[in-house]
Amino acid sequence: MSKVLIVEDEPKLAELMAAYLEQAGYEHHHIDRGDQVIDYLKNNQADLMLLDLMLPGLDGVEVCKQVRQFSGMPIIMVTAKAEEIDRLIGLEMGADDYVCKPFSPREIVARVKANLRRVELDQTEAPKTDGFDLDADRLRATYKGELIDLTTVEFQLLQLLIKEPGRVFGRDMIMKSIYTDSRVVSDRTIDSHIKKLRKKIAAVAPELNVIHSVYGAGYRFENND
Amino acid sequence: MSKVLIVEDEPKLAELMAAYLEQAGYEHHHIDRGDQVIDYLKNNQADLMLLDLMLPGLDGVEVCKQVRQFSGMPIIMVTAKAEEIDRLIGLEMGADDYVCKPFSPREIVARVKANLRRVELDQTEAPKTDGFDLDADRLRATYKGELIDLTTVEFQLLQLLIKEPGRVFGRDMIMKSIYTDSRVVSDRTIDSHIKKLRKKIAAVAPELNVIHSVYGAGYRFENND
DNA sequence: TACCTAGGTGAGCAAATAATGAGGATCAAC
DNA sequence: GTTGATCCTCATTATTTGCTCACCTAGGTA
Numbered sequence: 098m099s100k101v102l103i104v105e106d107e108p109k110l111a112e113l114m115a116a117y118l119e120q121a122g123y124e125h126h127h128i129d130r131g132d133q134v135i136d137y138l139k140n141n142q143a144d145l146m147l148l149d150l151m152l153p154g155l156d157g158v159e160v161c162k163q164v165r166q167f168s169g170m171p172i173i174m175v176t177a178k179a180e181e182i183d184r185l186i187g188l189e190m191g192a193d194d195y196v197c198k199p200f201s202p203r204e205i206v207a208r209v210k211a212n213l214r215r216v217e218l219d220q221t222e223a224p225k226t227d228g229f230d231l232d233a234d235r236l237r238a239t240y241k242g243e244l245i246d247l248t249t250v251e252f253q254l255l256q257l258l259i260k261e262p263g264r265v266f267g268r269d270m271i272m273k274s275i276y277t278d279s280r281v282v283s284d285r286t287i288d289s290h291i292k293k294l295r296k297k298i299a300a301v302a303p304e305l306n307v308i309h310s311v312y313g314a315g316y317r318f319e320n321n322d
Numbered sequence: 323m324s325k326v327l328i329v330e331d332e333p334k335l336a337e338l339m340a341a342y343l344e345q346a347g348y349e350h351h352h353i354d355r356g357d358q359v360i361d362y363l364k365n366n367q368a369d370l371m372l373l374d375l376m377l378p379g380l381d382g383v384e385v386c387k388q389v390r391q392f393s394g395m396p397i398i399m400v401t402a403k404a405e406e407i408d409r410l411i412g413l414e415m416g417a418d419d420y421v422c423k424p425f426s427p428r429e430i431v432a433r434v435k436a437n438l439r440r441v442e443l444d445q446t447e448a449p450k451t452d453g454f455d456l457d458a459d460r461l462r463a464t465y466k467g468e469l470i471d472l473t474t475v476e477f478q479l480l481q482l483l484i485k486e487p488g489r490v491f492g493r494d495m496i497m498k499s500i501y502t503d504s505r506v507v508s509d510r511t512i513d514s515h516i517k518k519l520r521k522k523i524a525a526v527a528p529e530l531n532v533i534h535s536v537y538g539a540g541y542r543f544e545n546n547d
Numbered sequence: 548t549a550c551c552t553a554g555g556t557g558a559g560c561a562a563a564t565a566a567t568g569a570g571g572a573t574c575a576a577c
Numbered sequence: 578g579t580t581g582a583t584c585c586t587c588a589t590t591a592t593t594t595g596c597t598c599a600c601c602t603a604g605g606t607a
Binding site: 178204263312 | 416429
Binding site: 473474475507514515537 | 604605
């Protein structure tokens with residue numbers, strides 16, 4: 098079961114959070130000073146942190162930055178003022194989510210759950226690109242050692258798709274990704290490159306069918322059938 | 323774009339909210355009586371509700387409770403007195419957030435944004451309902467790991483129904499939700515898609531019967547028989 | 548039961564989208 | 578400039594999907 102670290106100086110609020118997290122099946126630990134967080138995390142395991150902005154000892158923004166130097170754990174910032182949120186996002190201190198007081202227990206639990214699920218997903222998803230090997234520096238692509246002779250655009254296209262196997266990329270997104278300038282090309286252009294890419298991959302591995310079209314949406318790379 | 327339902331009896335305040343939400347790029351609809359909310363939501367789609375506490379017709383707490391019986395949409399309660407908030411949280415009527423008057427338009431927009439972000443997170447990240455798993459990025463639906471190969475419309479339909487299991491969606495509402503433009507199609511069209519959807523689900527899990535029709539009302543997703 | 552309305556179904560047409568092939572535009576190297 | 582490779586576009590064909598119609602079945606009701 099996941100463990101949540103609550104960093105909050107107001108005892109009642111901390112208690113409330115703890116109670117609801119417990120009910121939702123989470124473990125928790127409570128710290129009421131900012132300057133004790135780093136030390137705690139160095140010696141204890143925690144999966145997510147609820148971090149108040151105003152803290153004695155060390156302020157929330159600073160705590161967040163320091164934690165980010167050694168951990169990618171989800172951090173949810175808790176602030177008293179809603180207007181602060183935009184400013185905080187601007188600071189880019191690396192928090193994953195923001196909640197403002199007063200909040201309902203429902204909200205806190207929902208956010209904790211959502212953020213934990215995200216990291217779990219990230220971990221379980223091992224991208225499958227069996228055999229394909231792209232070298233961006235040399236613009237060289239190989240399949241099981243064999244060279245696939247691609248042009249620049251074809252290489253970029255394959256690189257984009259293969260970066261997130263399974264994900265559907267719309268033509269718009271593909272264009273934005275390949276043409277960093279705001280150039281506009283026809284949708285059919287993408288089709289054309291896809292066609293050539295398929296042909297060249299087929300030349301190396303005829304049995305393979307990795308570039309799938311998704312009707313009405315775009316294209317997707319996928320190796321397993 | 324997301325749509326906000328404003329439930330507020332003071333016209334000027336409602337107007338102010340609407341203006342700022344519009345500027346922030348949200349659609350909105352305004353209702354000034356509590357007893358019209360349920361009816362509106364049964365027939366129209368909305369992503370978030372700003373709900374005043376003191377309302378003619380039906381009081382905010384009661385509206386909130388009733389909406390919660392069929393919808394998990396984010397609800398932000400608006401109250402005149404800050405002291406009330408603690409009491410309201412205690413009631414556990416299921417609101418997600420609380421704002422007290424007088425508020426700055428900036429604050430309202432910030433909270434709306436924050437609450438919508440949460441549900442977006444929830445949605446893109448594979449909501450799981452008893453074995454069903456929908457991934458919007460991949461346009462892919464699975465049941466216990468097995469792929470259900472759906473077209474765009476079928477996917478949207480299943481996504482809509484599965485988002486709130488048990489809730490009955492009328493054909494009008496389904497159409498509004500799927501066709502964001504004000505296109506009008508025959509009722510039979512929905513039936514047709516439902517039929518295909520059922521067929522495809524049955525191909526993967528023949529014993530399952532999850533899409534129920536509700537005579538005179540619409541369709542409902544439900545896994546337990 | 549008889550009747551009326553709502554939902555289910557299959558076929559077929561229309562619309563949207565994708566694949567393809569040919570040819571012109573562009574660009575870089577020489 | 579010429580040349581060859583690459584990139585883009587357009588027109589055509591093929592495919593997929595979406596929508597409707599007509600007819601059928603089932604649920605509700607007097």
